Amino acid sequence: MSAFFAAARERLPKGQDLIVLIVIWTLLVSVPFWLPLLGGYTALASKVLVFGLAAMGLNMLLGFTGVLSFGHAAYFGLGAYGAGLTLRYLVHSTPLAMLAGTLFGGLAGTLFGMLIVRRRGVYFAMCTIAFGQLWYYLAYSWNDFTGGFDGLRDFHREPIGFGRFTFDITEGETRFYFFLLAIFAAAVCLMGLLLRSPFGRTLVAIRENERRARFLGIPVERHIWISFSISCFIAALAGTLYALLNNFADPLTLHYTLSGYFVVMTVIGGMRTFWGPLVGAALFVMLQDYISSMTVNWMSFIGVIFILVVLFFPRGLLGMRRRTQSAGKA
Amino acid sequence: MWQVVLFNVTNGLIIGAFYVLMALGLSLILNLSNVINFAHGNFLALGGYLAYTLSPALGYWGALLVSPLLTALLGVLVERLMIRRIYNRDPVYSLLLTFGLAFVIQDASRYIWGPNGLPMGLPDMLAQPITPALFFITWYRVFMVTIVIVTVVGLFAFLRHTRIGLRIRAGTFDLETVATLGVNVRNLRTFNFAVGCLLAGLSGVLAAGQIGLNPNMGDDLLMPSFIAIIVGGVGSLIGTLCGGLLIGMAAALTTVFYPSASEAVIYAILMAVLLLRPRGLLGEEGMFS
Numbered sequence: 001m002s003a004f005f006a007a008a009r010e011r012l013p014k015g016q017d018l019i020v021l022i023v024i025w026t027l028l029v030s031v032p033f034w035l036p037l038l039g040g041y042t043a044l045a046s047k048v049l050v051f052g053l054a055a056m057g058l059n060m061l062l063g064f065t066g067v068l069s070f071g072h073a074a075y076f077g078l079g080a081y082g083a084g085l086t087l088r089y090l091v092h093s094t095p096l097a098m099l100a101g102t103l104f105g106g107l108a109g110t111l112f113g114m115l116i117v118r119r120r121g122v123y124f125a126m127c128t129i130a131f132g133q134l135w136y137y138l139a140y141s142w143n144d145f146t147g148g149f150d151g152l153r154d155f156h157r158e159p160i161g162f163g164r165f166t167f168d169i170t171e172g173e174t175r176f177y178f179f180l181l182a183i184f185a186a187a188v189c190l191m192g193l194l195l196r197s198p199f200g201r202t203l204v205a206i207r208e209n210e211r212r213a214r215f216l217g218i219p220v221e222r223h224i225w226i227s228f229s230i231s232c233f234i235a236a237l238a239g240t241l242y243a244l245l246n247n248f249a250d251p252l253t254l255h256y257t258l259s260g261y262f263v264v265m266t267v268i269g270g271m272r273t274f275w276g277p278l279v280g281a282a283l284f285v286m287l288q289d290y291i292s293s294m295t296v297n298w299m300s301f302i303g304v305i306f307i308l309v310v311l312f313f314p315r316g317l318l319g320m321r322r323r324t325q326s327a328g329k330a
Numbered sequence: 331m332w333q334v335v336l337f338n339v340t341n342g343l344i345i346g347a348f349y350v351l352m353a354l355g356l357s358l359i360l361n362l363s364n365v366i367n368f369a370h371g372n373f374l375a376l377g378g379y380l381a382y383t384l385s386p387a388l389g390y391w392g393a394l395l396v397s398p399l400l401t402a403l404l405g406v407l408v409e410r411l412m413i414r415r416i417y418n419r420d421p422v423y424s425l426l427l428t429f430g431l432a433f434v435i436q437d438a439s440r441y442i443w444g445p446n447g448l449p450m451g452l453p454d455m456l457a458q459p460i461t462p463a464l465f466f467i468t469w470y471r472v473f474m475v476t477i478v479i480v481t482v483v484g485l486f487a488f489l490r491h492t493r494i495g496l497r498i499r500a501g502t503f504d505l506e507t508v509a510t511l512g513v514n515v516r517n518l519r520t521f522n523f524a525v526g527c528l529l530a531g532l533s534g535v536l537a538a539g540q541i542g543l544n545p546n547m548g549d550d551l552l553m554p555s556f557i558a559i560i561v562g563g564v565g566s567l568i569g570t571l572c573g574g575l576l577i578g579m580a581a582a583l584t585t586v587f588y589p590s591a592s593e594a595v596i597y598a599i600l601m602a603v604l605l606l607r608p609r610g611l612l613g614e615e616g617m618f619s
Contacts, residue, residue, distance in 0.1 A: 068420075115605060121421045122366050123560075125425060130556050134597040134600075137593045141590055141593065260425075260426070300441075303429075303432070304430065305430070306427065307431065311415060
């Protein structure tokens with residue numbers, strides 16, 4: 001454990017990375033003050049945070065381990081349903097609901113990961129899509145329990161009590177935004193530490209050359225499994241936040257369309273970069289919000305964005321920056 | 331009771347036949363190009379809509395013949411303009427590309443043909459039941475299953491006995507060697523993609539006669555087709571065939587006893603296969619793993 005922290009300390013951000021960090025956190029903290037001036041609303045920023053967190057979790061697998069999951073909406077949605085069902089049927093407690101949702105989605109991912117860690121490439125992706133749809137159909141058809149197609153309603157986030165002091169997150173967009181930001185910060189710090197640790201470096205080694213990593217004696221399957229599992233836990237955590245944000249869990253949060261959105265957010269922002277998915281999520285959420293208010297044919301626009309990104313912009317926004325830094329490095 | 335069972339068995343056979351046609355097309359493309367074609371269900375819908383538009387001019391039979399060919403032509407266009415650019419890149423790009431394409435095609439069909447369902451007219455002789463006792467078996471159902479069987483047999487004969495078919499099969503195992511032997515792999519992949527789209531278009535025309543047309547008619551078939559491929563074993567077309575029939579039948583028979591679980595049983599089969607035989611029923615060891 002001390003080696004873990006020593007290694008993490010050694011790789012504390014310096015120079016340009018530090019500037020990026022300062023800019024990102026300043027922007028995130030000050031969002032409620034400047035976004036309304038630009039015509040946005042704070043709930044939109046909350047959505048960006050939630051989707052950004054899910055995409056960053058996915059990126060741990062996609063960008064840093066080099067394994068493609070196209071079914072992360074399943075764990076996101078399971079988190080949302082886990083939180084919603086807990087609040088509705090079990091206890092009126094926000095932290096417990098978050099815990100339950102995160103465990104539910106994360107453990108489902110962990111168990112499923114065990115079955116598919118030996119698959120690679122498109123086959124792995126195909127298994128994740130198919131397994132993800134299982135939960136969609138379950139939520140869709142188990143009407144009495146999950147609300148079916150209409151989604152799960154009749155629950156809402158509860159104030160959080162710390163002994164004598166109570167933090168009321170039920171009202172006020174801004175206050176809830178800061179609550180989200182705190183959770184986001186904790187999860188992102190954890191991911192950052194993990195990726196800077198020897199474990200994270202090993203994941204990158206597997207991405208770069210799986211065979212070589214195997215020859216070095218690295219248990220590749222176990223690493224991929226752990227990475228998959230962690231990224232599912234993060235996605236599930238983001239899902240619980242999404243349910244709390246909307247006081248609603250929608251079967252579409254389980255659908256593979258949302259998985260596709262997570263992947264495209266990651267790619268737009270830059271899938272080999274740490275902050276890329278958050279930038280991609282911000283761009284995607286705002287674009288979608290804008291386009292769907294402008295035209296009924298928003299699907300075409302989103303589809304064209306997907307295609308253009310793939311054909312002309314595969315490295316993503318932050319990936320471009322990285323490229324100018326170290327030209328020629330693949 | 332036997333009528334209910336028979337009814338659902340014929341249903342299962344027909345649903346299975348659709349899964350098979352759809353999954354064979356997907357599987358062909360997946361094997362040779364390593365691309366999961368998310369837009370496959372939308373090519374299916376396009377095939378159906380084209381037949382709908384063409385049938386007043388060409389008649390049902392003409393449309394049945396021409397619209398799959400047009401779908402294949404569109405496939406060639408899409409492959410040449412977009413998909414071939416991403417063959418040697420990370421699989422994430424091919425998924426995103428076809429995913430975006432699915433959105434665009436679906437929205438375009440909604441724009442052109444409207445969001446509401448459209449009925450597909452059938453020739454009178456096909457719309458009749460075979461006998462009054464078995465009222466649910468129309469000639470159309472018999473006809474559909476026959477077409478699917480003929481197509482599948484034709485496809486396998488083509489792959490086995492023609493030079494191009496041989497190259498496609500060889501390319502599934504080792505595309506690099508096939509290229510080294512002087513085969514134009516670029517054209518081979520385009521042709522193969524077109525065959526996949528042809529199958530999708532054909533199943534679209536057939537499905538239109540059974541369930542009518544709507545812009546997202548292919549979506550419900552896409553996921554079972556994925557599962558059929560995984561269950562049958564990636565890399566094996568015969569496996570895909572068996573997988574499609576198996577899950578179609580399983581879903582239909584479950585409907586007899588417990589209708590709401592008919593979707594779940596497909597996923598149960600998927601999990602069982604992943605758990606007990608990860609390479610799929612007839613998959614080669616080591617393919618894509």
